[in-house]
Amino acid sequence: MHVETLIIGAGPAGLTTAYELTKAGRSVAMVERDTFYVGGISRTVNYKGYRFDIGGHRFFSKSAEVEAWWTEIMGDEMLQRPRSSRIYYNSKLFDYPLRAGDALSKLGPVEALRCVLSYGWAQLRPYKNVVSFEQWVVNNFGRRLFQIFFKTYTEKVWGMDCNDISADWAAQRIKGLNLYQAIIQSFGLGKPKAHDDVIKTLINSFRYPRLGPGQMWERTRDKIVAQGGKVMMGSTVTTISQHHGTGQWVAIVTDAHGKETKVTADHVVSTAAINELVKMLGADNDAAVAAASKGLRYRDFLIIGLITRGKESFDDNWIYIHDPSVKVGRIQNFKSWSPDMVPDPDTACYGMEYFCNAGDDTWDMADADLIARAKFEIGKLGLANPDDIVDASVVRQPKAYPVYDDTYKINVDTITEGLAEQFKNMHLAGRNGMHKYNNQDHAMMTGILTAKNIIAGTEAHDVWTVNEDAEYHEGGQAGADKIEERLVPRRIA
Ligand SMILES: Cc1cc2nc3c(=O)[nH]c(=O)nc-3n(C[C@H](O)[C@H](O)[C@H](O)COP(=O)(O)OP(=O)(O)OC[C@H]3O[C@@H](n4cnc5c(N)ncnc54)[C@H](O)[C@@H]3O)c2cc1C
Known part of the structure; x- marks a missing residue:
């Protein structure tokens, strides 16, 4: 198969790039590891009709272009939702902010x-x-x-x-x-x-697709396919190399059954984690690149959806759990995000969020034990009666957060400089694709700019200068055409 652009990953960054390219009549193939879902971290998992949002995704952007893009895809299905979140401490709920x-x-x-x-x-x-x-x-x-x-x-x-x-x-x-x-x-x-007044007014509401963020990305996928793009689910790129003479990329795409397809492309857009791309390229033969790639770290995350009989015990979208006696960090109330996230109005659905590292005790725990812990903890907090919980399911999200430590920037530079020759028509985009702690709108903006570069055949737009969205939902104005530096804690040197 030959396409102009091969895109690795069908999350917001990859899907936005593919949508823009296919809309302009360009040929695209997308490779997505998940066998079923598109949307990446912003997917919505459907468990027996109950929809779990992996982290609670507010749609709010200071970029007018991104806000208009969301409207174009979702039309009336984009709801304006009130925001409410509180802090749980010592059996009480405190206003937040x-x-x-x-x-x-x-x-x-x-x-x-x-x-x-x-x-x-x-x-x-x-x-x-x-x-x-x-x-x-x-x-x-x-x-x-x-x-x-x-x-x-x-x-x-x-x-x-x-x-x-x-x-x-x-x-x-x-x-x-x-x-x-x-x-x-x-x-x-x-x-x-x-x-303070500005903050108060702006954090009170956000936009949200009626069936969760995944609805945005499933619609985008359908439009890409209608515009002639190819989406290869349950597939990864096992190796990728550049033909010395033509400069074309040759990728071996392997599906879930081990079947290999050779895809050639003039451009590759990678939204896969940088260290995975290094492996696909075989660039870990270079000692400096291999060391830098190994040095990139991530924080992982899992969510346990608990379905309970009866009405939910709080109306907030989510609650921060400051109680040190439980491990749960945040609890989502999916019905407050959109009533249609829960199919049976006589039930409620909570998302118990645990922040962890792949390979630690929490991550490695069997699903049944995680569910038992979540039931126990929500009961201990008094936010649901464990006896009312009728069903539950666990969703793991590896590489939820790219870690900013003392060496991450040097590592990213070592890799991008080491592969600079190839990166001329290898485009890095998105969150883990650039190891940047960004939200959907920023990931999308890197995709929009990458598509503009490919369509115009230039490198006029520098995706690395798209800054992360600052205080994000806590301040600023929607559609004000300004995306600012995002704040992430750093370890003391
Ligand atoms: C807890 C939490 C809360 C969040 N809240 C918000 C919020 O309120 N608002 C907001 O806008 N954003 C929020 N975000 C951020 C948002 O989830 C990300 O910015 C966005 O999903 C990044 O899009 P992406 O396409 O760059 O990457 P991803 O979403 O990571 O998608 C990458 C895709 O590539 C695929 N992939 C990776 N490697 C390969 C490979 N080797 N081969 C094939 N496929 C591959 C993955 O399966 C995935 O589908 C939140 C994130 C977290 C963790």
């Missing part, structure tokens, strides 16, 4: 007094040389509030001790939040800053 009045009243007078005293102590005896996330938060909020609202969840998600996370992240992420002012304002004194 945190409001001082709500937090202090729910903590109760004794704990509230302890928090205020601990805050006062931190003002008197602050850390002088602040290098860690922990030190920064303790200086600004006091140790007790750090322990209640920052430590547990941060450590669950990132798998790092707060003492090992650089203070920069806290300084950028929690900027503008001043406890003293917040307390004053909670008593109706003082004026909220204009910036």
Whole structure:
């Protein structure tokens, strides 16, 4: 088979590239490892009609082009949904974003007094040389509030001790939040800053496909096929090499039954993890590239869908679990994302999210044991009665987060520079494809620009300059044509 462009991976980045290319009449073949689902991390898993979103995907972009793209694909099926999320701590649900009045009243007078005293102590005896996330938060909020609202969840998600996370992240992420002012304002004194008003209005809603994010990507796949593109499911590229004379790519695509197909292409777009691409290229013969490839790390994730009889116990889209006695990090309530995610209105469906590393105890646990743990934990938290749980299913998501550590940038540069000659018509796109911590809109933007380059036969658009979407849903304006730097914690050097 010969195509102009071979695309590895049918996630948002690959599908966007294929859609744009086929719309312009270009020939495309896509290779997707999953036998059934397109959408990658943004797929929606259908379990007996119950739809699980792998992480809860809000559709919100500061890029007008991306917002218009979503409307083009989904039309009326794109809902505008209210956003609500709270923090669970000590059997209580606290407003998120945190409001001082709500937090202090729910903590109760004794704990509230302890928090205020601990805050006062931190003002008197602050850390002088602040290098860690922990030190920064303790200086600004006091140790007790750090322990209640920052430590547990941060450590669950990132798998790092707060003492090992650089203070920069806290300084950028929690900027503008001043406890003293917040307390004053909670008593109706003082004026909220204009910036706070903007945040309040913009985080209150987001767009969402009626049947979950996968509906967007399944529709996109159907349109690609209707526009003449080929989608090869349950397949991976086992080897890929470039013909010295013609410069054409020759890929061996192997399907789930071991059947091999030779595909030649003028361009390859890879959204597979960079270290997997290195293997496909056989570039791990080069010691420096092999070492860099090995050095790229990921954080993994699994979600356990629990189906319960009766009405859900909370209306929020999701709840952050700050309780250190359970391992679950976040709980999704899929019906609040869209009522049609749950086929039987007399049931509810929760997504118990566990952040882990492939190969650790959680990841390796048998599904039955994971379900037993999830049932026990949701019961312990008092958010559902384990006896009401009628069914459950586990979904694993390897490489959910590309890890930003001290060496990741050097590693990515070593690989891209080592393969620079080939990368002239080998295009890297997407999240793991570029080892960039980005959301769907950013992954899509790299696909849109790559398609523009291929169609025009130039390298006019540099996908590496598309920055990640900053504070994301916590601020900024939808469709404002501005995608900014995304904030990710880094380990202290
Ligand atoms: C917990 C969590 C919450 C998130 N929340 C949001 C949110 O609220 N809003 C938002 O916009 N984004 C969110 N994201 C980010 C979003 O999921 C990603 O940005 C997006 O899916 C990246 O798209 P991609 O195409 O680059 O990669 P992926 O989604 O990873 O897709 C890559 C595809 O390539 C396939 N593939 C990989 N290697 C190979 C290979 N060797 N051969 C064949 N196929 C291969 C995979 O199977 C997959 O289908 C969230 C992510 C996580 C983990």
